[in-house]
Amino acid sequence: MERLRFGIFDFAPSTGELRRDGTLVRLQAQPSRVLALLLERSGQVVSRETLQREVWRDGTHVDFERGLNFCIAQVRSALGDSADTPRFVETVPKQGYRFIAPVQAGVGLDADRGRPPVEPASGPAPLPPPPPRPRWSSSAAIWLAAAAILIAAGLVWARVSSRPPAIVVIPFYNETGRPEHDLLARALGDATVARLAAPERTASLGVIGNAAALRNPFARGEVQQIARDLDADWVLIGQLKTDGSRLRLIAHLIRASDMTHLWAHTFDDDTFPLEAQTRTAESIAAAASTSLVPAN
Numbered sequence: 001m002e003r004l005r006f007g008i009f010d011f012a013p014s015t016g017e018l019r020r021d022g023t024l025v026r027l028q029a030q031p032s033r034v035l036a037l038l039l040e041r042s043g044q045v046v047s048r049e050t051l052q053r054e055v056w057r058d059g060t061h062v063d064f065e066r067g068l069n070f071c072i073a074q075v076r077s078a079l080g081d082s083a084d085t086p087r088f089v090e091t092v093p094k095q096g097y098r099f100i101a102p103v104q105a106g107v108g109l110d111a112d113r114g115r116p117p118v119e120p121a122s123g124p125a126p127l128p129p130p131p132p133r134p135r136w137s138s139s140a141a142i143w144l145a146a147a148a149i150l151i152a153a154g155l156v157w158a159r160v161s162s163r164p165p166a167i168v169v170i171p172f173y174n175e176t177g178r179p180e181h182d183l184l185a186r187a188l189g190d191a192t193v194a195r196l197a198a199p200e201r202t203a204s205l206g207v208i209g210n211a212a213a214l215r216n217p218f219a220r221g222e223v224q225q226i227a228r229d230l231d232a233d234w235v236l237i238g239q240l241k242t243d244g245s246r247l248r249l250i251a252h253l254i255r256a257s258d259m260t261h262l263w264a265h266t267f268d269d270d271t272f273p274l275e276a277q278t279r280t281a282e283s284i285a286a287a288a289s290t291s292l293v294p295a296n
Contacts (some may be wrong), residue, residue: 188281196209
């Protein structure tokens, strides 16, 4: 399997596997595809349009701008990179992104470095005798096969268990029947994304905000498809309602795989001014973080 090497990292484009000094670094599927394209065109500016065409080629209906920003942020986080002083991924204003570190391609780049070439022998060399075939009993072969399966399962489990839970925040829905509340619903959703993506939470929780609004907030197929496209485990949905005098926000945390509710919380306010938006968003983010991130 060909790997691309840059600095202390190596990356397998075919599998999306990223390693740092030989240690596996978790990178979700879509960010890994963005990294693969940037590495493939190392030193060149890759436009946002090109990234959209190549990475979102199936025409997935997601908020591309937010999705790409999330992917770039995840790539930089995995590489320990910075947008202000980039060592790997450089932002080219109004154009796109460029991978600026030297990239080496090939397998075993270090294995043959410095070795002298092998000189051919003057005559045909005799073939070595075939190695003796081990004699395994049928029970030993069964035990070896079982051990191999257990080891492989353990490796898969270790990789999955090391992955932080990923949550996608669907833009909150204005169900008040009043168009003037559209901006308020959006502001509440954006404030929730901001609190979920606070520095103290990003190390243990992957946050994708926001995916494009769905026609129906509980359309099972659409919600699950957006979660699959963004490699998310959980979906956060918000509904803004009114009884004519006060406003109510209902937040739902839903497991994407089977659309099972983990919880739903209700928040009431007269107008949801900025202070109330911040307080409500923090309550939702704290509930999600507490539910999804194991306590130390």
